[in-house]
Amino acid sequence: MDRVLEDFITTLRRSGVRISVSESLDAARALQLVGYDDRNLLKDSLYVALAKSAQEKEIFSDCFDRFFSFDFFSEPPPNESSHKESTEGLSDISRMLMTGDQPGLVTYMKEAARAENLSDIRYQTQKSLYAMRILERMGLSGLDANIRDLYQAGAPSSAATAARLEEARSYLVENVRSYVEEQLLLFSGYEYDKMIEDYLRNIKLSNLEQRYYHQMQGIIQRMVKRLNDLYSRKRKPARRGHLDFKQTIRDNVAYQGFLFNPRWKKVKIEKPNVVAICDISRSVSRLVRFFLLFLYGLNKEIIQVRSFIFCSNLAEVTGIFEQYPIEEAVARIQAGTDIPVLLARTDYDRTLRDFKERYLDTVTHKTTVLFLGDARNNYNNPQTQTLKLISERCKKLIWLNPETKPFWGTGDSEMLRYAPYCHVLKECNTLNHLERVVQSLLKR
């Protein structure tokens, strides 16, 4: 395959466009058809062969423009000679600089860059190293030798040439540097994003800075997408042994009513039915934010969620998610706008009593109850009896605690008293934890 195309595809892959081998073969065939002559035509052709979603198309456009940019050495070198000086005895690079051979210089630079594997560049700190190596390969030492020789020759004309060469040298260095910088942007963008993503997935959500919120949403969306892809498929495992009589008769009409092909009954897997009860007091609120984003991402496709929030009392917020787009809904919930919830001291006593009185019938033997809170009850009555009741009614009671284990049960934490009634009790304070919990909900 064409070396340039190969490099371009590598660049795209690094920037986050998924390209399979068969797609790159398509691109190569398209390239054979259209050639490199017409830039727009080339772009259009590769565009349909390689980028397959709106997001990828955007990345593609950006990469294409940067990858196929040739505006280096576009300004002529300083004080170009009016009269032709003899370029004899000079190295290649010096001659190109003296004559202002722009295409030659660009090609020369790109070749040198390829020989030095510039596409491996990742970090800001590698910039000068690569620039130096490329310059060296382009023959910088030869150029320096030329300058030194010319100065030593002593003649006034050669001194002038030497001075001009020296200026040309800094012009060359500058262009190579900006080229390297450009390539760094091109090649390292995705790696950097990936590093940040890894970091964000494992950072404690309570320590997360506001400026990463936006990125977090992106990551959550991707996680949700993956879970959706994995689990949204209708799974109908055959339950052998139970004959589906109607289906069998219908299918065997073709065999004159002889039952050649028996059909078995199937079971459909039901959507998990989840009741989420979240503490929104300050200590847990950030986690709740991301948790709700997660759950509601899955809501329509594979999970049915009813959600409640509490602080000093309990309130249902399922409707909020139906009314508003998810981000606004989450913001509203955290601020308590239009929701009958008192944002004072956390009160598990009142909360559990509220739940028992008003919503206990939402919990059936198919329901998974998710409790999200640090169980810090401000020394109120823990109402363990009510939790026991819920636990007995539901399929599974999962408690997620954002505090690390050693803190459970210290001070006003009632965690250890609640623990016996939880089917699953987990520490949960990073995105990765969240993903694991949601995944375990989906598994049967």
Add this chain to the structure above:
Amino acid sequence: MKQKKDEKFTSIRHIQEGFKKVGYITSRQTATTVYLAHHLEKPVLVEGPAGVGKTELAKTIAAYLGLPMIRLQCYEGLDESKALYEWKYGKQLLYTQLLRDKLDSLVDREDTFAQSINKLHAYDDIFFSWHFLEPRPLLKALQQKDGTVLLIDEVDKADGEFEAFLLEVLSDFQVSIPEIGTVHAVTKPLVILTSNNTRDLSEALKRRCLHLFIPFPEPALEREIIRVRVPEIPSNLAAQLVSFIQAVRKMDIKKVPSISETIDWARVLLILHADSLSPELVRDTLHIFIKYEEDIRVVEDQLHQLTANAARAF
């Protein structure tokens, strides 16, 4: 035939002009994709908002090439027997009844069971042969001698499993029928798939297709479309109308007007003998391109502003 087809695909400009002759104005991007689709023998997956002419593209290609178009409309629950092929059960049943005597005479009463079976084996699987096969759109498209344009419309509406059936057809242009074997395409059809993006299609499907996104057209392109589809319309009215529609598309409304709706509106204005847009005229004809009560209210609020801006367009 093949040669004639190749002639129609000599260059991208050629395609653009040919499409124009059958009444379809296309961007360079779209024409390039069709060009590549023909030469690489790849299906094209077309995505884009509703009403930008995705389905129309397939019809245009068919008209341009003078080939029949076979259309498979996807919906939830679409399965193999409706898309690929089905056995004609009724016919099979009828024939077994009719041929009962024949079978009796074939199999001697004195024969043992094994002998009878052996005798029957001497004959082919008559009942599972082409005579009893009902080809559905996908199979039919493979059987066309002169080639065809196969349109798989709104593939996102079908279930995920259905995409899997499609893969074999799309990548190898063949269908496997267990009783008969693999059926290869006589002439490879040009396949167009459209999707409205109601769900993400699988990677596997995307990988096998060229991917074309048709956005709403630029003003110049849309004016051109109006000019070709409604040739009687005065050019300054067309310009005003397009600029109005383009402005409405930028507004925050539930359903933005599509190209087909722009064309409808142009036709209505033509019947009303309008020569320029006025707020009253727009108010009376608003429902032609805006289909929701709330949207109409939003647009009406800014009607004067919008018409004034549109009136400046030429």
